[in-house]
Amino acid sequence: MAWAAAWVIAIPCVAGALAFALRGALRGLFIALGVAGATAAAAALVVFVARDGARDLALGGWLAPLGIRLRADGLSAFFIALQAGVGAIVSGYAAGYFAGDREGKAFWPLWLTLWAGLCGLYLTGDLFNAYVALELIGVTAVGLVAASGGAALVAGLRYLIVTLTGSLLYLAGVALVYAEIGAVDMEAAAQGLGPSPVAHVALALMAAGLLLKTAVFPMHFWLPPAHANAAAPASAILSGLVIKGSFYLLVRIWNDVFSAHADDMLAELMGVLGVAAVIWGSAQAIVAARVKMLVAYSTVAQVGYLLMAFPLGGDAWPGAMYFAAAHGLAKAAMFAVAGAIARELGHDDIAKLGGAAGTLPAGFFAFALAGVSLIGLPPSGGFLGKWLLLSAAADHDHMLYLAAIPAGTLMAAGYVFRVIAPALAELRRAPRPSPWRLWREAPPLVLALAALALGFSLSPALVLLSRGAPFGGGG
Amino acid sequence: MSSVEIYGAAAALSFGLAVYGAIAARPVIHKLVSLNVMGASVFLLLVAASARPPAAPDPVPHAMVITGIVVTVAATGYAVALIRRMEWERGSGVLPEDAAPGGAASEQPGGGGRERGEGGAPEAENAAEGPTEEGRSPWPGPPRG
Numbered sequence: 250m251a252w253a254a255a256w257v258i259a260i261p262c263v264a265g266a267l268a269f270a271l272r273g274a275l276r277g278l279f280i281a282l283g284v285a286g287a288t289a290a291a292a293a294l295v296v297f298v299a300r301d302g303a304r305d306l307a308l309g310g311w312l313a314p315l316g317i318r319l320r321a322d323g324l325s326a327f328f329i330a331l332q333a334g335v336g337a338i339v340s341g342y343a344a345g346y347f348a349g350d351r352e353g354k355a356f357w358p359l360w361l362t363l364w365a366g367l368c369g370l371y372l373t374g375d376l377f378n379a380y381v382a383l384e385l386i387g388v389t390a391v392g393l394v395a396a397s398g399g400a401a402l403v404a405g406l407r408y409l410i411v412t413l414t415g416s417l418l419y420l421a422g423v424a425l426v427y428a429e430i431g432a433v434d435m436e437a438a439a440q441g442l443g444p445s446p447v448a449h450v451a452l453a454l455m456a457a458g459l460l461l462k463t464a465v466f467p468m469h470f471w472l473p474p475a476h477a478n479a480a481a482p483a484s485a486i487l488s489g490l491v492i493k494g495s496f497y498l499l500v501r502i503w504n505d506v507f508s509a510h511a512d513d514m515l516a517e518l519m520g521v522l523g524v525a526a527v528i529w530g531s532a533q534a535i536v537a538a539r540v541k542m543l544v545a546y547s548t549v550a551q552v553g554y555l556l557m558a559f560p561l562g563g564d565a566w567p568g569a570m571y572f573a574a575a576h577g578l579a580k581a582a583m584f585a586v587a588g589a590i591a592r593e594l595g596h597d598d599i600a601k602l603g604g605a606a607g608t609l610p611a612g613f614f615a616f617a618l619a620g621v622s623l624i625g626l627p628p629s630g631g632f633l634g635k636w637l638l639l640s641a642a643a644d645h646d647h648m649l650y651l652a653a654i655p656a657g658t659l660m661a662a663g664y665v666f667r668v669i670a671p672a673l674a675e676l677r678r679a680p681r682p683s684p685w686r687l688w689r690e691a692p693p694l695v696l697a698l699a700a701l702a703l704g705f706s707l708s709p710a711l712v713l714l715s716r717g718a719p720f721g722g723g724g
Numbered sequence: 725m726s727s728v729e730i731y732g733a734a735a736a737l738s739f740g741l742a743v744y745g746a747i748a749a750r751p752v753i754h755k756l757v758s759l760n761v762m763g764a765s766v767f768l769l770l771v772a773a774s775a776r777p778p779a780a781p782d783p784v785p786h787a788m789v790i791t792g793i794v795v796t797v798a799a800t801g802y803a804v805a806l807i808r809r810m811e812w813e814r815g816s817g818v819l820p821e822d823a824a825p826g827g828a829a830s831e832q833p834g835g836g837g838r839e840r841g842e843g844g845a846p847e848a849e850n851a852a853e854g855p856t857e858e859g860r861s862p863w864p865g866p867p868r869g
Contacts, residue, residue, distance in 0.1 A: 377788050384795045388802055395806055399813070406806050407819055410755050413799055414746050417762045420792065421739060424766050427785060428732075428773030 251306045253297055254319050256290035257329060257368045265361030280357050284340045287364060291333030295713070298326035303717025305374065318434060320374035322717025324570070327710065328371045328497050331574045334699065335489050335581050336364055338692050342585050343482035345688030346592070352480060355396040360486060363389035367494050376423045376433040376506070379498055380416060383462070387412035390491045393483035394475045401478035408475040411461060415495070418458030425451035426506075438506050452507045455499075456515065462495035465519075465556060466526035469549045473533070476545040481588020484541065488548045489581035493573055496555055503559065504566070504720050516560040523556030524653040531660030535667065540587045540597040543664055544580065547623065550657060551576045554638060557650050561641040566720040567711055568637025574710075575622050575630025575703050582619035582696035586612045589689035599667060607676035611690035613669065618697035620665035622704075625658050630703025731772035739765035750822045752810070756803050763796045 264283020268276060298304070303322035311317070321329075343360070347353025366385035373379050391412065395405030427433050429448060430441035442448045464472035472492075476484050503511050530550030537543035551572075558569035589612045591597045594605060606613040622629035635654055642650035703710075714720075738761055745758030767789045774785040811817050 377791075381791065381795060384799060388799060391802075391806075395809075402806065402810055402813060403819060406752060406803070406810055407821070409799075409803055409806060410746065410752065410759070413759045413803070414743075414762070417759060417766060418743075420763075421766045421769070424769045424773065424785075427770065427788070431782065431784075433788075 251304070253290055253294040254304070254306050254321050254372055255308075257287065257294050258365050258372065260286040260290055260365075261361045261368065262365035265358050265365060268361055269358035276357075280340075280361070283361055284337055287361075287368075288333045288337040291329045291368070294321060295326045295330045297321075298323060298716050299709075299713045317378050318374035318436075319372045320435075321372055322719050323714045324497070324501065324717070324719035325371045326716065327570060327574070327714050328493060329368055330713075331493065331577050332364065332367050332371070332490055335577050335696065336486075338696050338699075339482055339485050339489070339581055339585070342485070342588075342689065342692035345685050345692075346480070346482050346588055348685055348688075352396060355392065356480070356482065359389045359392040359396070360483075363393070363486065363491070367490060370494050370498060374435050376426060376435060376438060376502070380420050380423055383416050383419060383495065383498070384413075386491060386494050387416060387462070390487055393487065394479040396483070397478060397480050399478075400474070401480075404471075404474035404478045407471050411471045415458040415462035418461070419455045419498075420458075422451040422453075422455035422458070425454070435501070435506050439508065442507070442510065444509065448507065448510045449512075452502070452510050453515070455502060456519075459495045459499040460519070460522070463492055463499065463552055463555075464549060465522050465552055466529050466549060467522075469526065469530070469552075472549060473542060473545040476548065476584075477539065477541040481541075481584055481591065484545070484588070485581040485584035488545065488584055489577040492548065492552060493577060496552070496573065500558075500566070500570075501719070508721065511559075513560070516562075519556045520560035520647075520650065523553040523559075524649060526550060526553030526556070527653055527657035528553075528660070531657055531664065534664040535660060537664075538599060540590055540599055540602070540668055541584070543599065543668065544583045544587055547583075547661070547664060548576075548580060550661070551580070551623070554635065554654070554657065557638055557642070557654075561638065561645060561647065561650065563641055563644070565638050565641035567714045568634050568641060570714055571630060571637065571703070571707065571710060572634025575634055575700050578696050578700035578703065579619040579622040579631065582615050582693040582700065583623070585689070585693035585696065586616040586619070589686070589693070592689060593683060593686060599671070602668065602671045604672070604675040604677040606672040609686070609690060611687070611694055613672050615690065615693040615697040617665075617669050619693070619700055620661075620669065622697070622700035624661045624665055628704030629701050631700065633704055633707050728772050728775050731768060735765045735769035735772065738768070751817050752803075752807050752819060753817060756800060756807070760796065760800060763792065767792055 261283055264279055264287070267279040268283070271279060298321050303320065306319040307316050308319060309316065340360070343353070343356060347356060363386060366382050366389060370379055370382035370386065373382060387409070391405050391409040394408055395402050423433055425447055426438050426442065429445060429451070430438060432438060432441060461468045476488050479487060527550050530546050530548070530553065534543045534546035534550060537546055554572055555569045558565040587597055589609055590605065593608050622631035625631040625635040635658065639651065639654050642654070742758045742761035742765060746755050746762065749755050749758060770785040770789050774782040776782055807817060816823070
């Protein structure tokens with residue numbers, strides 16, 4: 250158990266360094282080994298947590314006040330499963346996408362290091378260590394955007410400024426927690442923080458920084474250009490996985506550290522921002538001119554649903570987590586298809602998509618299946634996530650969320666069909682499909698099928714999420 | 725007012741000013757320096773919080789500050805590299821969204837991007853060193869390979 254938690258972080262970290270240092274076939278071998286090893290370690294960790302419950306690991310034998318704890322509970326294991334599942338498939342897609350392309354040189358070291366950073370964030374039991382993981386994630390994610398040059402470079406630079414601002418806001422909160430209780434261990438902070446104004450200010454600062462990094466409306470301005478201009482595998486990673494990192498940390502500190510300070514007003518504010526994000530992001534997706542821009546704005550919208558868990562509480566928490574996983578799979582699939590469209594057609598203009606499904610039949614099938622989950626049609630992970638959110642809203646008579654979730658669902662259907670409908674009209678076959686076409690279509694299809702399969706695996710996921718009772722209550 | 729409170733108030737003040745700078749400043753370098761001031765404010769707060777008079781100060785926040793400085797230096801170097809690359813590619817040190825309408829730093833459609841914006845102040849001194857193929861740009865090109 251303990252070794253699995255350490256390997257989950259160490260393997261991608263070492264593989265990332267080797268991918269930077271080595272050349273040629275050896276490099277490819279170590280990248281493949283790194284992805285396989287990190288996925289296997291993640292699977293082992295998830296199995297251990299599901300079987301034995303939450304576990305602590307004191308690194309090097311140093312205990313809590315001085316040492317930095319790793320802690321794996323159901324919530325950590327759930328996000329690590331998402332990271333490894335989406336990560337492994339997107340890695341396969343990236344191998345095909347970057348084949349014979351110099352742009353891929355920068356991709357692998359950054360992506361593997363990002364993988365290590367995200368797993369470190371999911372496993373850390375220490376507020377300051379979480380800051381270090383956030384910075385690692387931010388810097389590598391910016392690199393993935395900026396590596397494409399041109400418009401992506403500018404978007405990456407803006408993303409870097411935003412992500413550093415978010416990290417420093419979070420760090421200011423950590424400093425206040427330390428000033429108050431003299432510890433940054435999450436468990437110690439949860440027990441030590443009394444009903445003082447300092448704790449409220451710390452929570453507000455940390456929440457502001459993390460909401461900025463999660464691209465919550467109206468702090469989403471940096472996301473669409475960054476995600477839409479990056480290379481397709483990088484976009485899939487950024488929208489599917491990176492956004493979830495800062496969201497996870499917010500959920501973690503909200504429930505585990507500041508449970509006594511998270512007042513209703515802040516929760517309601519976050520819920521209202523979520524509703525605004527759903528409406529605004531969906532509206533922007535409906536008018537977007539490019540497929541990648543449409544998919545990026547859809548991320549802005551989908552993040553809104555995640556935020557509704559804060560005011561709803563209770564069953565809405567596992568619902569939002571489930572929704573996050575379904576979104577990770579579906580969104581990675583959509584960006585992967587968008588990349589395949591751009592590579593096969595040479596553009597991703599929605600106005601010129603007519604008949605494109607003849608060129609990329611499996612790709613558009615994957616896009617439609619991912620759309621099923623994104624819209625929230627049964628059977629899919631997106632449907633179950635929305636169902637849990639809706640039933641929590643009904644239990645508490647929250648009319649705002651009861652109205653916003655179906656409205657967002659309708660708008661999501663609108664923007665998904667904007668891509669599907671023209672592509673199916675007047676089917677044309679490509680004169681010469683590129684040799685990499687199948688390799689670019691198969692991974693998104695697997696991702697989209699996985700998003701649908703989530704529609705049948707709610708109960709094991711709920712059991713896993715309850716390990717260690719991350720949301721309070723029994724488990 | 726104890727010294728801890730004075731340091732804490734100074735940290736809060738400079739943090740607030742730096743947040744304003746990071747949002748309102750137009751040149752990206754200005755934003756980056758503001759972020760550095762934000763970081764320094766947090767470090768000041770941490771060091772102030774470590775005071776436990778009359779006992780010796782708590783060493784743990786100092787270790788955190790050291791870690792934070794390493795992270796900040798690395799991120800700053802990275803940002804400077806990206807900013808130089810952007811100045812080389814676009815000839816402007818201002819993000820397009822921040823450029824004043826019709827101002828010197830605004831985007832020139834149709835390949836006018838080599839013109840210096842207001843972020844390229846040092847050009848007058850060392851323009852002669854610039855690579856001739858890049859016209860007036862004083863910056864080295866992007867790394868090869």
